Structure formats: structure tokens, C-alpha cells
Amino acid sequence: xxxxxxxxxxGGGIVGLSLAYQLARMGMTDVVVLEQGYLxxxxxxxxxxxVRQQWSTEENIxxxxxxxxxxxxxxxxxxxxxxxxxxxxxxxxxNAETAAxxxxxxxxxxxxxxxxxxxxxxxxxxxxxxxxxxxxxxxxYNSSDGVLFPWPAVWGMASVARQLxxxxxxxxxVTGIDVKGREVVKVVTDRxxxxxxxxxxxxxxxxxxxxxxxxxxxxxxxYRHEILVTEPLKPFLEPMLSDLSNGMYFSQTMRGExxxxxxxxxxxxxxxxxxxxxxxARMCSSMIRLLPRLSRVKILRQWAGxxxxxxxxxxxxxxxxxxxxxIQLNGFGGHGFMLAPAIGKIAAExxxxxxxxxxxxxxxxxxxxxxxxRKENFVIG
Amino acid sequence: xxxxxVCRCEDVTVEDLNQAFSExxxxxxxxxxxxxxxxxxxxxxxxxxxxxxxxxxxxxxDDTVADPIRxxxxxxPTPASHFARAVExxxxxxx
Numbered sequence: 001x002x003x004x005x006x007x008x009x010x011g012g013g014i015v016g017l018s019l020a021y022q023l024a025r026m027g028m029t030d031v032v033v034l035e036q037g038y039l040x041x042x043x044x045x046x047x048x049x050x051v052r053q054q055w056s057t058e059e060n061i062x063x064x065x066x067x068x069x070x071x072x073x074x075x076x077x078x079x080x081x082x083x084x085x086x087x088x089x090x091x092x093x094x095n096a097e098t099a100a101x102x103x104x105x106x107x108x109x110x111x112x113x114x115x116x117x118x119x120x121x122x123x124x125x126x127x128x129x130x131x132x133x134x135x136x137x138x139x140x141y142n143s144s145d146g147v148l149f150p151w152p153a154v155w156g157m158a159s160v161a162r163q164l165x166x167x168x169x170x171x172x173x174v175t176g177i178d179v180k181g182r183e184v185v186k187v188v189t190d191r192x193x194x195x196x197x198x199x200x201x202x203x204x205x206x207x208x209x210x211x212x213x214x215x216x217x218x219x220x221x222x223y224r225h226e227i228l229v230t231e232p233l234k235p236f237l238e239p240m241l242s243d244l245s246n247g248m249y250f251s252q253t254m255r256g257e258x259x260x261x262x263x264x265x266x267x268x269x270x271x272x273x274x275x276x277x278x279x280x281a282r283m284c285s286s287m288i289r290l291l292p293r294l295s296r297v298k299i300l301r302q303w304a305g306x307x308x309x310x311x312x313x314x315x316x317x318x319x320x321x322x323x324x325x326x327i328q329l330n331g332f333g334g335h336g337f338m339l340a341p342a343i344g345k346i347a348a349e350x351x352x353x354x355x356x357x358x359x360x361x362x363x364x365x366x367x368x369x370x371x372x373x374r375k376e377n378f379v380i381g
Numbered sequence: 382x383x384x385x386x387v388c389r390c391e392d393v394t395v396e397d398l399n400q401a402f403s404e405x406x407x408x409x410x411x412x413x414x415x416x417x418x419x420x421x422x423x424x425x426x427x428x429x430x431x432x433x434x435x436x437x438x439x440x441x442x443d444d445t446v447a448d449p450i451r452x453x454x455x456x457x458p459t460p461a462s463h464f465a466r467a468v469e470x471x472x473x474x475x476x
Contacts, residue, residue, distance in 0.1 A: 037410075038408055038410050230461070275454050278471055281464045284465040284468075285465040295462040300424060300458050301453050301454070301455065
């Protein structure tokens with residue numbers, strides 16, 4: 001392992017790798033990535049691969065729009081097929097209040113050049129054969145949202161970054177961060193130390209622990225999020241479906257499987273990734289209510305990953321007081337993967353070329369101290 | 382020379398394992414993801430032991446690769462409706 005680097009990225013998930021990949025392409029390769037497990041060990045290897053532009057804040061809409069554009073090119077760029085399929089996203093509201101909220105967010109998305117539409121339950125049933133529309137008030141539909149297979153995106157970005165000279169160390173656990181005054185000087189791991197002046201905390205569910213090593217307290221909390229996959233079926237389901245009444249979502253992958261999860265308001269914060277029967281029952285029941293023809297489809301496997309959640313559902317990006325050179329790229333909840341291409345690009349330009357961006361102000365850690373938070377209402381799962 | 386199949390569900394061969402190993406995927410969890418063995422209909426019951434054996438040989442008999450991969454439910458593919466009915470039991474439990 002290199003013993004010094006211009007920049008150390010803690011976390012070999014999609015956010016850290018996207019940054020490493022972009023920096024390397026811009027010519028900065030004196031970068032070391034530290035990953036505690038294997039590639040795809042954390043949430044980047046455990047999520048459902050949903051990519052949507054239907055968000056309720058300007059920043060998330062901008063980031064998602066840019067990321068969709070980048071995902072369309074990514075397979076070619078990295079030489080790994082990410083199986084990105086733009087079948088759209090269909091959100092379903094079961095009461096007037098949710099329908100009104102949906103209408104408001106669609107207006108904002110339209111203002112920002114995202115072509116989401118409010119459609120009737122009958123129109124939704126034309127998009128999804130067999131959709132049980134009873135009790136559904138309104139739907140929003142965006143045809144350019146989509147799904148992808150997360151793993152090849154992780155491998156491909158890692159492989160290009162490596163070829164260009166970035167060092168990615170898997171199975172390397174960070175045990176400490178040495179700080180002198182206002183400066184970071186060293187990252188210590190169970191395989192040796194790396195001297196550096198700049199450290200990026202892209203550790204997802206572990207971000208709060210990493211920050212604490214440098215004396216910084218983050219409000220992030222990890223939550224388990226469970227997910228399941230069925231046997232593969234002949235392609236029949238175009239859009240991702242998401243029921244806003246209980247945070248359930250599912251889509252059909254390019255392999256033909258139905259893949260999805262559901263929110264659980266009773267899930268406590270933990271580092272647990274076990275599988276529960278409770279999830280299996282709630283997910284199957286909710287899935288069948290929406291699409292009764294799935295009732296005889298066989299469930300193959302369930303697993304779990306983390307949401308790295310902040311109090312306002314928005315990430316923590318950029319500098320933290322009082323440390324120079326300790327950069328946060330975390331707190332993405334369940335939507336880090338889909339925003340990662342844009343985040344990596346914007347952060348690389350900011351680090352290398354000092355190009356400022358509004359997200360480093362809106363999403364700075366200091367917003368919690370100053371009470372300048374604006375909640376993202378469209379966090380699902 | 383014929384192909385040697387390690388995982389019949391996902392059509393993974395010994396050559397696939399060799400290729401993944403040469404690209405640096407050298408632990409069982411990584412190898413599983415990179416080649417796709419153990420993600421098909423049998424959920425790894427037919428292939429995981431074979432893959433572990435080949436990986437062990439590639440590592441020169443190093444038995445640290447004998448670490449099992451994390452197994453997940455279900456034991457056998459089961460229709461969604463079987464579990465959907467259980468949601469009423471959960472509701473009663475929480476009352």
C-alpha cells in the first residue's frame with residue numbers, strides 16, 4: 001500500500017469510486033481508496049438500482065438529471081455493461097394529500113426541464129397490464145427514469161480508475177485519522193498508514209464513525225433496508241412501480257427478475273443486515289395488492305443493506321469546521337447510487353479545479369447548526 | 382477442450398472463475414458477484430462448494446477462502462402468496 005497520497009478516499013462504494021474515476025480522468029491519480037470489505041460490500045452492492053429524476057428539491061432534480069445523462073454513457077466509458085434500462089418510474093398516491101404533494105413536485109420538476117406528468121389511474125393501468133388501481137387517487141410518471149445493475153458500475157469505475165493509476169485497497173479498514181491543528185495529516189488502517197493532507201469521507205453507513213475519528217460529529221444514522229428478488233420472468237413490466245402509501249417499490253431487472261423493497265417505520269437505527277420474515281410478508285402482501293398477477297411468482301432471495309440517513313433526508317457534502325481538507329460525501333440515504341455520477345463529477349471539479357457548486361453550500365454540515373434545512377419529501381424505502 | 386460448468390443455473394464455467402481471479406476478484410463473496418454463481422434458482426446449493434474448491438486451488442490451497450459466503454433466505458424458491466398471507470399474523474403480533 002502507498003504510504004502517502006495527495007488524496008485519500010475512505011469508502012470504495014459508488015460515491016468514492018465515482019470521485020476517484022472522475023479525478024483520474026481529469027489527471028489526478030495520486031489517490032488512494034480505502035475499502036474495508038470487497039467491492040460491492042456496502043450499500044452500493046445491495047441496492048435495487050433505481051435511477052429517478054422525480055425529487056422534491058431543486059438540487060436533487062439537477063443531480064438526478066445529470067446522472068441519468070451520465071448513466072446512459074457509462075457502459076461504454078467503463079467497458080462494463082450496467083444494464084441501464086429507461087422504463088420509467090410510476091409513483092402511486094392513495095389519498096388526496098399525497099396526490100397534491102405529487103402535483104407540486106411534478107410542477108417543480110417540469111420547471112427544471114424534467115418531463116414528469118400526472119396521469120390518471122386508468123392511464124397507469126395502460127402502462128402496466130394487470131395493475132390493480134382501486135384506491136389509487138393519482139400517479140406521476142416519468143418515462144426517462146430507469147433501473148440498472150449496480151455491480152458492474154462499481155467494478156467498471158474501479159477498473160478504469162486503477163488503470164489510470166489510482167490505488168484501490170480492498171479489505172483495508174480505517175482505524176484512525178491523525179489531525180494536527182486544523183489539518184488532517186494521516187489516515188491509519190489495519191494494513192499501514194497513508195500520509196495525506198486531504199481525506200474524503202465517502203463511507204456510507206460508516207461515515208459517522210469515520211468522522212468521529214477526526215473529531216467531527218455527523219448527525220447521520222444507519223438504518224437497515226431489506227430487499228428481495230424473484231425468479232426471472234419474461235419481460236412484461238416497463239416502469240418501476242412505487243406505492244407512496246407505504247414506501248413499497250419494485251421493478252423488473254434486465255435479467256427478468258422482480259426486485260424491490262418497502263419502508264418499515266418500525267425499523268430502528270442499527271448496523272444490522274440480517275433478513276426478516278416480517279419484511280418478506282409485508283413486501284409480498286403489498287406487491288400482490290398492486291399487481292395481483294405476481295401472487296404465484298416465486299421469491300428467490302432476500303437480503304439487506306443500509307440507508308445512511310440524515311435528519312433532513314439530504315446528503316452532507318463538502319468542508320466541515322474546523323478542519324481543512326476533511327471532505328464529506330455521505331448521508332445519501334437510499335439514493336446515493338443514482339446521484340453518484342453527478343456527485344463524483346462535481347466533487348472532482350471542486351477538488352481539482354476549485355469549481356464551486358451550490359450543493360456544497362445547501363448541503364454543508366453547518367446547515368444543522370444554522371437551522372437552514374429543507375426536507376426531501378421523496379425518500380422512499 | 383470442453384467447458385467445465387461450475388454453476389448450472391447461471392452458466393458459470395471454470396474459465397469464468399479463472400478470469401475473475403486474474404482481474405483481482407480473489408475472495409468468495411467477490412467471485413460470486415463477479416461471475417454470478419450462487420445467484421440462480423438453486424441459490425448456491427449446487428455450486429458454492431465447487432467454486433470454493435476452485436478458488437482454494439487458485440490460491441495455492443490457502444484455506445482462508447474456505448470462509449463460507451453469507452447465506453440468505455429463501456431455502457427454496459416459494460410463491461409470493463404464501464408469505465403475503467402471513468402479514469395478518471404480523472398485524473396481530475403488533476396489537
